[in-house]
Amino acid sequence: MVFASPIFLFVFLTSILFIYTLFSIFGNIHILNFILLVFSIIFYAYGCFSFLPIMFFSLFVNYILALLLEKYRNKTKRFVFVTIAVVFNLLIFFFYKYINLFLNIFIDINNFIFNGDNPRDIINITIPLGISFYTFQILSYVIDVYRKKVHANNNFFSLILYAMFFPQLIAGPIVRYKDVADSLKNRESNIVDIYTGIRRFAIGFIKKILFANYLGKISDYVFYNEYGSVGVLFAIIGLLAFTFQIFLDFSAYSDMAIGLARIFGFRFKENFNLPFLSFNTREVWERWHISLSSFFKDYVYIPLGGSRKGLNKRIRNLLIVFILSGFWHGASWNYVTWGLYNAVFVIIDTLIFYFCEEKLHINLTLISKTILVRPIGIVITFIIWTIGMILFKCETMDIFNAFMSNFNEPIVYSMTIKNISNKIFTPYFILVLIGTFGFSFGIFKSINNLLNRIKLYIILDILIFVFFLYAVIEMIAGGFNPFIYFRF
Amino acid sequence: MEENYWKTKKSRKLISENNEYLEENNEKHPNIIALLLKGFFVLVIVFVLFLPLVLVIAGYKNKTLSGVEVKVPKPKFSIDKLYSGELTNNIDDYLMQNLPGKDLAVNLRSDLLYNIFGVSPHEGVGIGKDGWLFSEEALNYYYNGLYEVDDEQLDSLMKKLEELNNICEDSGKKLIVTITPTKSRYYDEYVPEVNKILRRMNGDENTVRPYDKFIDRLNKSNILVFDCIDYINKHMEEMDVENHPLWMPGSHHWTQYQGGHVGQALEDFIIEKTEHELPKYELIASKSEVAIYPDNDLLSLLNLKTYPKYTYDHITINFKTAITTYPNVLVRGGSFLGMLLLPCCTIGDDNIVYHIENKYYFTDHYMTHHDFEEYDEIKDLKKNLGKFDIIILEIHEMNVHNATFGFLDYLLENKDILSEKRVRTYASSRDTDEDLEDIEDAEDESNIAADDNIDISEDDIKEEIKD
Numbered sequence: 001m002v003f004a005s006p007i008f009l010f011v012f013l014t015s016i017l018f019i020y021t022l023f024s025i026f027g028n029i030h031i032l033n034f035i036l037l038v039f040s041i042i043f044y045a046y047g048c049f050s051f052l053p054i055m056f057f058s059l060f061v062n063y064i065l066a067l068l069l070e071k072y073r074n075k076t077k078r079f080v081f082v083t084i085a086v087v088f089n090l091l092i093f094f095f096y097k098y099i100n101l102f103l104n105i106f107i108d109i110n111n112f113i114f115n116g117d118n119p120r121d122i123i124n125i126t127i128p129l130g131i132s133f134y135t136f137q138i139l140s141y142v143i144d145v146y147r148k149k150v151h152a153n154n155n156f157f158s159l160i161l162y163a164m165f166f167p168q169l170i171a172g173p174i175v176r177y178k179d180v181a182d183s184l185k186n187r188e189s190n191i192v193d194i195y196t197g198i199r200r201f202a203i204g205f206i207k208k209i210l211f212a213n214y215l216g217k218i219s220d221y222v223f224y225n226e227y228g229s230v231g232v233l234f235a236i237i238g239l240l241a242f243t244f245q246i247f248l249d250f251s252a253y254s255d256m257a258i259g260l261a262r263i264f265g266f267r268f269k270e271n272f273n274l275p276f277l278s279f280n281t282r283e284v285w286e287r288w289h290i291s292l293s294s295f296f297k298d299y300v301y302i303p304l305g306g307s308r309k310g311l312n313k314r315i316r317n318l319l320i321v322f323i324l325s326g327f328w329h330g331a332s333w334n335y336v337t338w339g340l341y342n343a344v345f346v347i348i349d350t351l352i353f354y355f356c357e358e359k360l361h362i363n364l365t366l367i368s369k370t371i372l373v374r375p376i377g378i379v380i381t382f383i384i385w386t387i388g389m390i391l392f393k394c395e396t397m398d399i400f401n402a403f404m405s406n407f408n409e410p411i412v413y414s415m416t417i418k419n420i421s422n423k424i425f426t427p428y429f430i431l432v433l434i435g436t437f438g439f440s441f442g443i444f445k446s447i448n449n450l451l452n453r454i455k456l457y458i459i460l461d462i463l464i465f466v467f468f469l470y471a472v473i474e475m476i477a478g479g480f481n482p483f484i485y486f487r488f
Numbered sequence: 489m490e491e492n493y494w495k496t497k498k499s500r501k502l503i504s505e506n507n508e509y510l511e512e513n514n515e516k517h518p519n520i521i522a523l524l525l526k527g528f529f530v531l532v533i534v535f536v537l538f539l540p541l542v543l544v545i546a547g548y549k550n551k552t553l554s555g556v557e558v559k560v561p562k563p564k565f566s567i568d569k570l571y572s573g574e575l576t577n578n579i580d581d582y583l584m585q586n587l588p589g590k591d592l593a594v595n596l597r598s599d600l601l602y603n604i605f606g607v608s609p610h611e612g613v614g615i616g617k618d619g620w621l622f623s624e625e626a627l628n629y630y631y632n633g634l635y636e637v638d639d640e641q642l643d644s645l646m647k648k649l650e651e652l653n654n655i656c657e658d659s660g661k662k663l664i665v666t667i668t669p670t671k672s673r674y675y676d677e678y679v680p681e682v683n684k685i686l687r688r689m690n691g692d693e694n695t696v697r698p699y700d701k702f703i704d705r706l707n708k709s710n711i712l713v714f715d716c717i718d719y720i721n722k723h724m725e726e727m728d729v730e731n732h733p734l735w736m737p738g739s740h741h742w743t744q745y746q747g748g749h750v751g752q753a754l755e756d757f758i759i760e761k762t763e764h765e766l767p768k769y770e771l772i773a774s775k776s777e778v779a780i781y782p783d784n785d786l787l788s789l790l791n792l793k794t795y796p797k798y799t800y801d802h803i804t805i806n807f808k809t810a811i812t813t814y815p816n817v818l819v820r821g822g823s824f825l826g827m828l829l830l831p832c833c834t835i836g837d838d839n840i841v842y843h844i845e846n847k848y849y850f851t852d853h854y855m856t857h858h859d860f861e862e863y864d865e866i867k868d869l870k871k872n873l874g875k876f877d878i879i880i881l882e883i884h885e886m887n888v889h890n891a892t893f894g895f896l897d898y899l900l901e902n903k904d905i906l907s908e909k910r911v912r913t914y915a916s917s918r919d920t921d922e923d924l925e926d927i928e929d930a931e932d933e934s935n936i937a938a939d940d941n942i943d944i945s946e947d948d949i950k951e952e953i954k955d
Contacts, residue, residue, distance in 0.1 A: 001576075006583050010540045017534065050571050195526035198533050413689040415632045421682045422614075428605045455522070461529045469536055470600070476593040479584070481611045482555025484623075484740055484785050485823050485846050 001046040002170075003201075003256045004208050004475060012043065013260075020264065029186060033161055036264060043166035044129070051128035054092070055164070061088055062138050063159050066145045070152035082146040086139065093135040096127050101331040130170035132328055136295055138163050141177040143299055150178045158184050167260035171253040173271040173291035180266055187265035197262030199461070202468040204255025209471040209478075211435045212248035214423070215241040221419045223393055223403055228412030234420055235406035242393050243386045244436050247275065250289065251439070274442045276385075279368045279377035281345035282353075284385060292328070296321045311354060318350065319343050329392075334400070338391040345384055543588040551591045554788035560585045595793045602792055613786050619796055620678035620737045621786040622671060629886040630672040630697070631683035637698045637889045645888070646705050648896045649881075653711045655903050656879060660910035662762045664880045666714040666754055667703060668824040669742070671735045673717065673885075678737070699885035714757045716750050717885065723753075732773055732801050738787025744780070745773045745801040747827025754828060754880075763912060764877060767809040767831040773801040782827070807835065815912070816840040816875050820895045821882025832878070840872050844895070863898045873899070874908025 001008050016039045023031050045052055065085045069078055104120045111118055141162070144150045153159045162184060168175055222230055222238025230238070254271035261268045275288040285293045297306075304317040319340075326339020356364040367373050394400035411417075423429065438444040451457050535542075563569075563578035570576075587593075598609040608615045614622045628634035637645075649665065656663040672679050699717070706713045720727065720734065727734075727749055734746045741747075748771045755766045776799070779787070783800050814836035819825065825845050833843045834853050843850040848859045849866055860866050879899075883891045899906055 005580065006587050007580055009537055010587070011583075014537050014541065017537070046576050047573070049573070191523060191527055191530070195530050198530050202533055413686040415628050415634065418628070418632060418682050418686055425682070426605065426607050428601070428607050458525055461525070465529065465532055468533065472536055473593045473597045476587055476590055477597040480553070480557075480594050482553070482557045482789060483612075484789060485556060
């Protein structure tokens with residue numbers, strides 16, 4: 001079940017809002033948690049019923065291990081328990097997400113060595129929805145218990161709710177247990193929470209339906225083009241469309257998740273903070289998918305030594321983190337390459353800052369914030385990030401080669417160019433551009449803050465309502481393209 | 489000094505903290521009006537979410553929207569489907585198609601996009617100059633090389649047509665192939681500019697289209713061909729296209745009036761080239777602002793609340809024939825076939841007529857409509873294949889690559905039945921008294937043959953008539 005679908009909006013969300021509000025009268029947190037839990041299970045089962053037993057089993061194992069970690073003081077025993085937890089969770093994760101990939105690698109190597117012709121994709125395991133988010137989330141919980149940052153939750157159902165809470169279950173953000181531990185036991189949800197939550201949800205919905213989806217069509221025309229080169233200009237347009245699409249799409253889901261959680265009294269941390277305003281790639285990763293980068297920082301980078309064990313180890317740790325991050329994004333080599341690509345630029349930034357600040361004693365951090373230097377850094381970083389998106393989008397070499405051919409083959413004025421032209425040479429595209437830049441570069445955020453300060457947020461609320469209504473209409477009617485008649 | 493104050497890091501931090509304080513302060517001590525406004529905002533958003541339910545409770549039934557789409561069946565529960573995820577996909581699709589209020593959403597969206605942004609709300613419909621509509625598929629065929637056919641495909645098509653033509657000639661049947669035109673050919677000035685620009689940029693302005701290659705091959709063969717495009721080009725003035733347009737601004741198909749005019753010309757052609765008598769009629773057009781199908785088919789696909797006003801040609805048909813017995817006719821084509829208004833498909837007492845168009849067909853002289861998926865489902869078609877006197881295949885110039893939608897293959901697969909000899913056993917207005925006597929004799933002979941199971945060959949009957 002996805003947020004931007006009729007089944008979620010008109011059936012699931014209305015049901016949970018109604019029932020939750022009804023039982024809020026009683027004020028019993030256990031009943032409210034139970035309602036959220038039931039709905040979260042329904043939410044997940046709707047999209048991935050067959051994986052439910054494994055999920056419950058996994059949660060139960062983690063629940064027991066966390067309790068054991070809480071109970072025992074012996075360092076060795078605790079280390080064993082946390083190791084079991086890590087191995088257990090990663091095994092499930094690797095099995096479902098990477099078994100196809102590694103089997104294919106094994107087959108390719110076998111074919112190469114023995115000149116064989118064995119077919120690839122001999123098994124095709126369906127990847128359970130949200131496994132990447134859910135696994136990291138529950139792992140963070142157990143590790144935090146091990147580190148004594150949080151106490152183990154002795155209420156199994158409460159733990160399930162933490163792990164399976166529907167707003168963040170399939171697309172994040174990765175929520176740390178410590179951020180919601182108190183809310184699980186005791187929380188309030190007043191009109192301001194509901195208003196803030198609904199408003200945030202509506203904004204995310206608008207971003208997804210009206211802007212991300214529109215840009216997605218343009219980028220798909222370019223990347224999945226079958227009619228020959230579209231030329232440099234349209235290739236760049238397609239790439240930019242994808243760059244903004246991926247941000248709007250992902251941040252929209254985070255907005256909707258954060259908004260939904262807020263309605264029910266949970267406060268999730270921000271997952272995006274205007275990454276296109278970053279001075280360098282290092283900063284991008286402090287602003288992009290913050291919950292993931294902070295997970296890798298806390299559970300991989302720092303345990304490996306972080307930046308405390310010398311420059312060489314720091315670079316090594318960065319490489320490991322970004323390779324893993326690439327893998328996390330998808331079981332495909334293009335994602336790993338994308339991770340490496342980011343690693344290169346993060347390492348370059350690290351080295352530049354290291355040498356400037358440590359060796360030459362130039363306060364580059366301060367300089368990078370000046371009005372002259374910062375815009376240059378932002379533009380360069382944006383270009384680097386956008387180029388990296390080629391790797392992210394091109395899941396196969398064929399798609400990659402086809403895309404790159406746009407830069408060196410003569411343009412074919414085909415239906416692809418016509419389709420792209422129809423999308424961009426229209427007054428409607430101006431609206432899309434305004435929305436895209438407004439959300440991507442913080443213009444709307446600034447306007448929001450300004451209007452809040454002068455207590456004129458009602459203007460924005462009206463606009464949000466109007467666009468939300470249109471986005472709902474677009475969701476319902478946008479896919480309706482009937483034929484005049486049926487044909488063979 | 490105050491100006492510089494807010495630029496320092498410390499002051500910026502203070503302001504940011506102040507904003508957070510303001511937000512927090514609002515939350516802890518919100519004023520009543522602010523609360524009410526927030527509450528109202530929540531209510532209107534929630535109302536939107538509950539709107540389909542409200543419509544259901546109010547008994548609202550979705551109005552039928554224009555256009556056809558594959559109907560999603562009601563989801564049926566089964567453990568297997570639940571486990572595999574098929575059930576939930578079916579529920580999603582069903583709900584998307586049948587959501588209460590969907591018609592309102594479609595109408596509203598269409599009106600917003602069409603009237604405010606001038607953008608087509610339908611992916612398959614392009615808007616050109618002065619609001620003229622074109623099927624994107626047809627535009628891509630005419631300007632952007634869609635549905636190209638190579639020599640191999642053409643060879644294969646011609647081979648099949650020639651084989652069919654030979655079978656027909658050997659069995660006393662007449663095969664006629666007719667090609668129907670596309671809108672862009674005659675209304676290029678209204679076409680969305682992007683199509684023409686692309687064609688110019690590609691240097692394709694003089695490139696031959698599939699129609700050009702196909703008609704060239706047809707004209708070199710023995711097949712009887714009636715090229716509607718050629719006819720229109722030669723008779724534009726006579727057809728008075730200024731007052732009676734070939735196409736309406738909001739249509740994909742040609743108008744019934746002009747299609748009927750061309751249909752009459754096709755029948756004249758058949759009469760001239762064959763021995764068969766066909767009904768004649770007079771088409772009378774009267775102007776009306778009421779849209780008639782298919783003259784607003786593209787426009788209606790947009791599902792607007794308010795449509796632009798055009799003047800349509802409403803037609804009246806006056807039949808001018810007295811004879812009631814006509815040949816058995818099999819007509820197969822696409823949707824442009826219907827506008828030809830072939831009288832041979834409507835008139836006659838005892839003749840067998842099949843008018844097959846897209847995925848439906850008419851029998852009983854257009855009185856009965858049937859849908860079909862496979863040709864074998866067409867009632868008694870196979871049985872009657874040998875009994876047709878005239879077979880007309882209508883091929884739209886855009887569909888050369890998929891000519892007759894597999895019907896040609898079906899006919900050739902059943903050539904044994906198709907090869908059944910046909911002799912005209914009905915009278916024609918061109919027959920002399922002697923001819924009529926011969927026809928009567930031939931009919932009697934064929935009846936005797938049927939009754940007594942005597943073998944009478946076609947040559948015998950022809951000899952009889954000749955004598």
